[in-house]
Amino acid sequence: MEHQKHPLISPVPGTERYIDSFHFGPADAERHLYVQGALHADELPGMLVAWTLKQRLAELEAQGQLACRVTLVPVANPVGLDQQLMDTPLGRYDFESLTNFNRRYVNVADSIADGLETALNDNIAHNRDLIRDRFEAALASITPTTTLESMQLTLQRLACRADFVLDLHCDFDAVEHLYTTPAAWPVFEPLARYFGAKASMLATDSGGQSFDECFTLVWEQLRQTFGERFPLDYGCQSVTLELRGQCDVDHALAGHDAQAIIDWLRHLGLVAGEAPALPELAYPATELAAMDFLHAPIGGLLVFHAEPGIEVVAGQLIAEIIDPISDRVEPVHASQAGMFYARSQRRMATAGMIVADIAGHHSHRSGYLLAP
Numbered sequence: 001m002e003h004q005k006h007p008l009i010s011p012v013p014g015t016e017r018y019i020d021s022f023h024f025g026p027a028d029a030e031r032h033l034y035v036q037g038a039l040h041a042d043e044l045p046g047m048l049v050a051w052t053l054k055q056r057l058a059e060l061e062a063q064g065q066l067a068c069r070v071t072l073v074p075v076a077n078p079v080g081l082d083q084q085l086m087d088t089p090l091g092r093y094d095f096e097s098l099t100n101f102n103r104r105y106v107n108v109a110d111s112i113a114d115g116l117e118t119a120l121n122d123n124i125a126h127n128r129d130l131i132r133d134r135f136e137a138a139l140a141s142i143t144p145t146t147t148l149e150s151m152q153l154t155l156q157r158l159a160c161r162a163d164f165v166l167d168l169h170c171d172f173d174a175v176e177h178l179y180t181t182p183a184a185w186p187v188f189e190p191l192a193r194y195f196g197a198k199a200s201m202l203a204t205d206s207g208g209q210s211f212d213e214c215f216t217l218v219w220e221q222l223r224q225t226f227g228e229r230f231p232l233d234y235g236c237q238s239v240t241l242e243l244r245g246q247c248d249v250d251h252a253l254a255g256h257d258a259q260a261i262i263d264w265l266r267h268l269g270l271v272a273g274e275a276p277a278l279p280e281l282a283y284p285a286t287e288l289a290a291m292d293f294l295h296a297p298i299g300g301l302l303v304f305h306a307e308p309g310i311e312v313v314a315g316q317l318i319a320e321i322i323d324p325i326s327d328r329v330e331p332v333h334a335s336q337a338g339m340f341y342a343r344s345q346r347r348m349a350t351a352g353m354i355v356a357d358i359a360g361h362h363s364h365r366s367g368y369l370l371a372p
């Protein structure tokens with residue numbers, strides 16, 4: 001195992017921070033996996049899974065069983081991790097810029113594409129390496145000016161050559177679910193089975209330039225521009241694994257999730273040994289555009305009538321919002337059938353707030369598909 005420290009821009013003197021990365025497996029391995037935890041710094045199940053993986057990967061490496069290179073960043077967001085306000089951790093948005101830590105990653109597709117045509121040829125491996133070199137160079141040429149930019153760029157630089165990117169998040173109160181692209185689904189479907197994903201939502205571009213998509217969208221764009229004339233695969237496939245809810249920081253769950261990732265690597269032949277038989281997929285993949293955010297129609301006490309992890313029918317009562325002064329009681333119904341997979345942790349709803357998430361089957365949304 002190799003440990004690297006990557007200094008971030010200090011916002012003020014005396015507050016130096018680092019991204020720490022851990023590297024396993026042969027440096028010249030053909031395949032490269034990148035895993036990070038807690039990019040949203042108040043989503044800590046991923047940090048525990050990453051730490052659990054760190055021990056397992058060190059063992060596998062010592063036993064000579066690791067056939068791929070792995071880069072692991074257990075603490076992807078030291079900035080957000082140090083944001084507490086009145087006993088409440090607030091790690092989703094950067095206090096300084098109010099930016100969501102998982103949005104607006106720099107898109108370098110145009111700079112990679114500039115002059116690329118003359119260097120591409122009929123060899124798919126040559127083209128993949130060439131684009132990775134240009135990807136790395138394009139990110140290296142950017143000079144960050146803020147702590148947030150330096151953090152985002154550091155993570156992008158660490159992951160840009162990886163074949164597979166696993167971004168470990170969680171929701172407020174939720175069951176296992178994930179987000180990936182339709183093109184990457186065949187690669188991650190076995191991981192969804194081992195992990196036990198109750199919902200798998202697919203979108204090519206969900207509109208937020210999030211960490212997972214800042215890699216896949218580059219390859220998507222280059223394939224669209226050059227793919228008819230030159231052989232180009234997806235040099236990077238990424239998935240955002242949602243490890244249940246914020247309070248699900250638990251050794252048994254983290255052990256299960258770390259094992260799911262290792263089983264998946266075995267399935268791909270990237271860890272020696274036979275992979276366990278694939279479990280059934282817990283729920284079919286759906287389009288992210290078919291997912292429903294259920295909103296609170298009024299402000300008031302939020303009382304749930306259902307827990308995440310159940311399949312609901314259209315019109316099913318999910319929650320009530322109660323105004324104890326006017327006695328108004330407003331139901332929140334599922335607008336279509338699907339998997340109720342996540343809900344808010346707040347119990348005083350503000351008017352219009354997202355109350356629950358349902359993976360439905362009828363695509364009806366477009367443009368920006370994510371939560372704020």
Ligand SMILES: [Zn+2]
Nearest residue numbers: 040043169170
């Ligand atoms: Zn998150």
